[in-house]
Amino acid sequence: MDDNTRQRYLRSLPGVDQVLQSSVLLKVQVNYPQQVMNDAVRETVSSLRTKIIQAESEEELLDMDFHVETLAQKSLEMVKETLKPNLCNVINATGTVLHTNLGRSLLADKAVEAVKEVSRHYSNLELDLSTGERGSRYSHVEDLLCRLTGAQGALVVNNNAGAVMLVLNTLAQGREVIISRGQMVEIGGSFRIPDVMIQSGAHLVEVGTTNKTHLYDYERAITENTAMLLKVHTSNYHIVGFTSQVSGTELVELGTKYNIPVVEDLGSGVLIDLSKYGLMGEPTVQESVKEGLEVVTFSGDKLLGGPQAGIIVGNKKSIQKIKKNQLTRALRIDKMTLAALEATLQLYLDEDKAVREIPTLNMLTLPHMVLEARASSLAAFLKNHLTGKAQIKVIDGFSQVGGGALPLENIPTKLVSLQPYRMVTTLEVTQRLREEAVPIIARIHKNQLLIDLRTVREDEMPLLQDSLVRVMKKV
Numbered sequence: 215m216d217d218n219t220r221q222r223y224l225r226s227l228p229g230v231d232q233v234l235q236s237s238v239l240l241k242v243q244v245n246y247p248q249q250v251m252n253d254a255v256r257e258t259v260s261s262l263r264t265k266i267i268q269a270e271s272e273e274e275l276l277d278m279d280f281h282v283e284t285l286a287q288k289s290l291e292m293v294k295e296t297l298k299p300n301l302c303n304v305i306n307a308t309g310t311v312l313h314t315n316l317g318r319s320l321l322a323d324k325a326v327e328a329v330k331e332v333s334r335h336y337s338n339l340e341l342d343l344s345t346g347e348r349g350s351r352y353s354h355v356e357d358l359l360c361r362l363t364g365a366q367g368a369l370v371v372n373n374n375a376g377a378v379m380l381v382l383n384t385l386a387q388g389r390e391v392i393i394s395r396g397q398m399v400e401i402g403g404s405f406r407i408p409d410v411m412i413q414s415g416a417h418l419v420e421v422g423t424t425n426k427t428h429l430y431d432y433e434r435a436i437t438e439n440t441a442m443l444l445k446v447h448t449s450n451y452h453i454v455g456f457t458s459q460v461s462g463t464e465l466v467e468l469g470t471k472y473n474i475p476v477v478e479d480l481g482s483g484v485l486i487d488l489s490k491y492g493l494m495g496e497p498t499v500q501e502s503v504k505e506g507l508e509v510v511t512f513s514g515d516k517l518l519g520g521p522q523a524g525i526i527v528g529n530k531k532s533i534q535k536i537k538k539n540q541l542t543r544a545l546r547i548d549k550m551t552l553a554a555l556e557a558t559l560q561l562y563l564d565e566d567k568a569v570r571e572i573p574t575l576n577m578l579t580l581p582h583m584v585l586e587a588r589a590s591s592l593a594a595f596l597k598n599h600l601t602g603k604a605q606i607k608v609i610d611g612f613s614q615v616g617g618g619a620l621p622l623e624n625i626p627t628k629l630v631s632l633q634p635y636r637m638v639t640t641l642e643v644t645q646r647l648r649e650e651a652v653p654i655i656a657r658i659h660k661n662q663l664l665i666d667l668r669t670v671r672e673d674e675m676p677l678l679q680d681s682l683v684r685v686m687k688k689v
């Protein structure tokens with residue numbers, strides 16, 4: 215392309231000010247930060263200028279539109295994109311209830327309400343209202359946790375990984391901690407027990423084998439430098455076959471004999487007996503406390519169904535010591551989390567209420583009939599709107615608990631299966647679903663798109679239906 219032509223194109227390119235003064239942008243000026251608008255327009259104009267400068271032939275520029283209003287429209291899209299929050303809602307149609315990538319537990323309405331209140335007003339976070347003196351933020355949930363778990367004392371920190379680190383650091387820094395080789399777990403996000411141990415300053419002493427560890431393995435490893443026997447709940451995997459692990463009760467007996475505390479990382483931490491609801495029995499926190507463990511730690515946002523938090527319950531003396539550790543300050547829980555946790559724990563005072571109102575428990579215990587009705591209704595809607603586009607069926611399937619809890623538990627569910635007639639991959643469909651205004655996350659299996667309504671909330675149904683129809687019509 216000759217220089218004259220190139221110059222002609224460059225001259226026809228509107229200036230930044232011209233675009234900013236266009237009717238498109240003037241109309242919306244008050245809605246958006248001026249700086250963001252300026253940047254967007256500058257970027258739009260400059261990218262066109264680059265294209266003109268780099269064009270090798272005029273053909274490349276022929277279908278380009280240099281109208282002020284077109285550039286303004288482009289800039290406006292860019293502004294909207296810039297201002298869109300990065301962290302956004304998605305619809306979880308995977309059926310995995312505690313999906314770590316999707317934010318694990320949803321909060322109960324009462325917990326959401328509590329977060330709103332505590333964040334809009336000042337609070338007695340660290341004020342003792344009866345004396346007017348400085349209080350402790352940890353006091354707000356301690357009684358409740360003790361009542362629910364039967365423990366003497368309790369403390370909450372940022373998350374369970376932090377809780378484990380804190381407990382090890384407080385009770386075993388510079389000393390030995392004995393743990394079974396069958397319990398050297400790695401949790402998602404590279405939380406590995408051996409690594410956490412190093413970070414905490416405790417020395418790891420592994421005993422037993424991957425599949426079998428006996429009480430005498432622990433006993434033989436005890437030295438005068440042993441600070442703790444640690445039991446870790448293998449929450450996200452299961453060793454089957456020729457296996458044995460030492461029970462909490464036996465470990466506590468051994469610990470008592472040598473005056474060594476026994477600590478358990480329960481991982482998920484559940485406060486109600488789930489076997490009543492047809493789910494495999496996960497050990498409850500109360501059971502661990504009753505076994506006489508010195509300290510038990512668990513997550514706030516796994517099976518408990520509350521906010522992200524690490525909960526530490528145990529004997530008064532150890533809890534006191536942990537509270538005084540400087541590390542506690544670094545792992546401290548925030549007031550919004552505390553408010554959500556207190557509201558969630560209060561629901562547990564009435565088990566029926568907990569199961570009804572805590573979304574995690576509610577989703578896990580949904581009656582099969584409800585799931586079937588939801589699936590049939592969605593399938594009927596889709597069949598109506600997607601004639602000739604896809605084969606739509608209701609099929610049997612399984613939901614997962616997720617979050618590293620109950621790894622073997624497959625909960626029967628009803629799935630809506632969509633199989634596109636056209637040669638489009640379901641991979642492409644899931645990609646497009648993720649690009650919806652409210653992204654939809656679904657599973658694929660053997661070229662079928664599978665929708666599990668266990669994890670879809672009632673008020674999300676219209677959105678889900680519309681998105682599925684829109685996306686399937688496009689492909």
Ligand SMILES: *Cc1c(COP(=O)(O)O)cnc(C)c1O
Nearest residue numbers: 373374375401449481482513618
């Ligand atoms: C999930 C889990 C953790 C980590 O808990 P977070 O609350 O995610 O920090 C630690 N230990 C076990 C056994 C777990 O299952």
